Amino acid sequence: MDTVLTRTQLVAWRTAIFTIFFVTGLGFASWASRLPAVKNDLGITDLQIGVLLFVSGAASIVGLSLANVIVVRWGARRGMVATVIAFSLGLVVVGLGVQFLESYAITAVGLGLMGIGMSSTDVMMNVEAAAVEQAFERTLMPLFHAFFSIGTVVGAGIGVAMAAWNVGVAWHLWAMAVLVLGAGLISLRAVPTREVVLDDPATTTSRRERFAELLSVWRDPRTYAIGAIMLGMAFAEGSANDWLAIAVVDGHGETEAVGAVALTVFSVAMTVFRILGGPLVDRIGRVWTLRILAVTAGVGLVMFILAPSLPIAFIGVALWGAGASLGFPLGMSAAADDPAKAAASVSAAATIGYLAFLCGPPILGWISHEIGILPTLWIIVGLIVMSGLASGAAKPIAGSQVGVGHHH
Structure with a gap:
């Protein structure tokens, strides 16, 4: 014990x-x-x-x-x-x-x-x-x-x-x-x-039983639902890291310096929201936080894609960063609700999230080569919507105190 x-x-x-x-x-x-x-x-x-x-x-x-x-x-x-x-x-x-x-x-x-x-x-x-x-x-x-x-x-x-x-x-x-x-x-x-x-x-437990536990979480539908939340947000985050600066230069015709500034704005928005995120979740709960942020990220990304001017593009980038900030950590958090399966579930959730994080940018690069970078970003808008719709899966399971909301 x-x-x-x-x-x-x-x-x-x-x-x-x-x-x-x-x-x-x-x-x-x-x-x-x-x-x-x-x-x-x-x-x-x-x-x-x-x-x-x-x-x-x-x-x-x-x-x-x-x-x-x-x-x-x-x-x-x-x-x-x-x-x-x-x-x-x-x-x-x-x-x-x-x-x-x-x-x-x-x-x-x-x-x-x-x-x-x-x-x-x-x-x-x-x-x-x-x-x-x-x-x-x-x-x-x-x-x-x-x-x-x-x-x-x-x-x-x-x-x-x-x-x-x-x-x-x-x-x-x-x-x-x-x-x-x-x-x-x-x-x-x-x-x-x-x-x-x-x-x-x-x-x-023997090692064999632990391996059985490890594999059993892959048969749990909640693993995939949490995976869907993380997939959308990992795409939104990973793609920004790799493609945002390029999208500013190639898509919006700005200089490389402006591209670097845009990435900084994204990172800062993301970091600030991660610092503030915990208390917010403990106030309104994990599911509502994820829904609101999915809307925020989606709106921000659409603003960035369609931006007629630089200030609007930057507001879009900030909203995109803020919105994408909590999907990944809260997915991990949801996976850990059941202490008996926490290690296996968090590993599974992390695996889904990181696959998106690692494979997303090259796939987007390949598509953008065909249709251009800004049109490609609509794919992420779609994934963010999917993430928002899957948010209910992050509801804390009975007995878990984390992410329920209404802590004061």
């Missing part, structure tokens, strides 16, 4: 998982922010950059499946020690491949390691965050995801500075790897061993 934690232990646990979310975002953005330098140092084309991103995406999908196995085998806490090390090692190898060996193959290997390390850490940190949230009996998931967003903003900012000061990719990524590894491993020491996240090796 899980021991009752003191307030201090609970807060330390929450802070530790906040830190893991932050450093994962930081490490990821550090690599993404140096893509122009990577392209330059390796002397490669956009297509070859695309292949690298594909390797990273494919490895991430492998990492998702691996995370489920790791959680069953070792539990989330011990599992994260391994995956944080893999992620940091990936950053080191990428730096080595880009700057010192100037090897495309080594860079790809490093990205593969990063992808596996990051996505498997991602599933486990969400499993832990869901357990923290249930322990506090308050909606905290959006705040955890806000820390990831803040990590990406800080990572991108550091990347801009490093590029401006002509710091080599390797030195930059190695410094980040040390930071991710140090902060990650120190935080994990504050994470308690909990049966909920399958950490306790002495639990009664």
Whole structure:
């Protein structure tokens, strides 16, 4: 049985998982922010950059499946020690491949390691965050995801500075790897061993039974309904990260600088709403929050697509970011309602969400090549509508205090 934690232990646990979310975002953005330098140092084309991103995406999908196995085998806490090390090692190898060996193959290997390390850490940190949230009996998931967003903003900012000061990719990524590894491993020491996240090796269930549980959630219709909520919102979020700047330039004929500003507006709106989201959910409930935000995201995206002027496009971007902010974290939250199946359900929900996040942008890129970027964005409007219609599935199950609403 899980021991009752003191307030201090609970807060330390929450802070530790906040830190893991932050450093994962930081490490990821550090690599993404140096893509122009990577392209330059390796002397490669956009297509070859695309292949690298594909390797990273494919490895991430492998990492998702691996995370489920790791959680069953070792539990989330011990599992994260391994995956944080893999992620940091990936950053080191990428730096080595880009700057010192100037090897495309080594860079790809490093990205593969990063992808596996990051996505498997991602599933486990969400499993832990869901357990923290249930322990506090308050909606905290959006705040955890806000820390990831803040990590990406800080990572991108550091990347801009490093590029401006002509710091080599390797030195930059190695410094980040040390930071991710140090902060990650120190935080994990504050994470308690909990049966909920399958950490306790002495639990009664055998490994085979745990695997059976893991697979059984894929037969539960609620898993797919929550998946539908997350799918729409993961598309709305992932596509903005990859295509928003391009849509501003190619679709609305603005400069690249304006494109970068638009992406910043999107990220800030998203982060602010993730910080404010928890109290809102605890006031009006998870389902109504998701419905209102689906409308917000849909309206924002339509405004952006049809915008006759730049200010309207920017208002649209802000609404799109705000609206897309909570689908992913609240989907995770809903998946964790039943403590007995929390680890398996959160893993399943995370897998559906990340598949959309990783596969969405390339699919949209392929379509936009045929019909142009702005018309392509209507597909996301459709997915947001689907997400809004599926919102009812996120209703907290009997006995769960998280996301019910009317906390004061």
